[in-house]
Amino acid sequence: MTSLEATIAPATGLADTAAGSEPLAPARRRAARGSWAWLGLTPFAIYVLIFLALPTVLAIGSGLFDSDGAFTFDNLAALGDPVILQTFWNSTWLSLLTAVIGAVLGALVCYAMLGLNETSGVRTTVDAASGVLAQFGGVMLAFAFIATIGTQGVITQFVLSATGVNLAEGGWLYALPGLILPYVYFQVPLMVITFMPALSALKPQWAEANLTLGGTRLSFWTTIGIPVLAPSFLASLLLLFANAFSSYATAAALASQGSQIVPLGIRTALTSETVLGRENLAGALALGMIVIVGIVMWAYSVVQSRAARWQA
16 A cells, blocks of 8 residues: 555545444434434323223223122123113114214315315304314203203293294203204214315315316216215214214203213212112223224224325
8 A cells, every 4th residue: 555545545434434424413313302202292191091091991990890899790781781771772873863963964064165265254264163162062052052942941932922832842952852952063063173174185186087078066976076085974973973972961961860871871870879789880881881982983093094095
């Protein structure tokens, strides 16, 4: 090796080392940041642990164990009682009916807004109102219906004085059929929130291609629009069903007597643990409710993942 080569060689080696270290430095920094990034999920993890995992464990524990801590199937055997089965059936048909009505009406509202600009006043107002009304439930919603169409409600008294027809005759608002209107009230805006993004994701190029090939507006919806939107619609329908099935506060405020649906049955079991001669019946009811809602939400995730394929 000449003196010139000996002079260049170390410099070249240092340059190679420096060049090789340049891409490694950002990688190390990214790895360091990634190792701490999981801390951002800590609040959410704590929330899920306290309000989802812990209640589930307590429901299973109280449903499968007696008051002495001994393992038993007696509480689960109560789920086969005709009264309990009727309670689950009431919750099922009420949730399914209000979910279907809410899904159809909400989809029509989304379709009506489809032609509006996203920054228009009407669409902005509807979006904001949907976000508020979807969370407007519980005692407030029950009071609103009692004050308007209850026995002494404003609309009830107005119609009674004008036509002689009593809208609140029979006290239907305080029975199981009276839950249909309040449930639909918050189901429709929830459908608008969940289904509008899918409807907005329809590409204009698809409609243009349909027209180019000689199609019509009807053929676009029957061959492209509806098949593409079907998974998103079904996913939103399942979400609405789970939302209605697990609702408690509105039903508790309106139907103060009886346990026509599962959440009210849990309340009755908690206030009187000797129902049907079985202790911890509330845990068994909660366990059955968790299983049903869990299956529905699993189906929702499967359908939603399918719908997300073309939305990406």
